[in-house]
Amino acid sequence: MNKTELIEHIAKQADISKAAASRALEAMISGVRTTLKKGGTVSLVGFGTFAVSKRASRTGRNPRTGAVIKIKAAKVPKFRPGKALKDAVN
Numbered sequence: 001m002n003k004t005e006l007i008e009h010i011a012k013q014a015d016i017s018k019a020a021a022s023r024a025l026e027a028m029i030s031g032v033r034t035t036l037k038k039g040g041t042v043s044l045v046g047f048g049t050f051a052v053s054k055r056a057s058r059t060g061r062n063p064r065t066g067a068v069i070k071i072k073a074a075k076v077p078k079f080r081p082g083k084a085l086k087d088a089v090n
Helices: 003-014 018-037 083-089
Strands: 042-044 048-055 058-061 068-071 074-081
Touching (some): 003 018, 018 042, 074 083
Antiparallel strands (some): 042 048, 058 068
């Protein structure tokens, strides 16, 4: 499912227009992005938790040349699925 299909699904399930569903989805994504940018977490009970994790700096290799390169530390978004979502998939 891509973003367009998700918007269509939201519009159909919530009995709203595609434009309203698109705005709602964009608002949700924006809210998650803003919270994670500030270092917070977003917990949706039964669905999962979005959080920021720190990845330490490390050394790697350029696959083309084999040269050693340094990969700097980074903050990365993570998603941990909730129990209800895990149960629904299995």
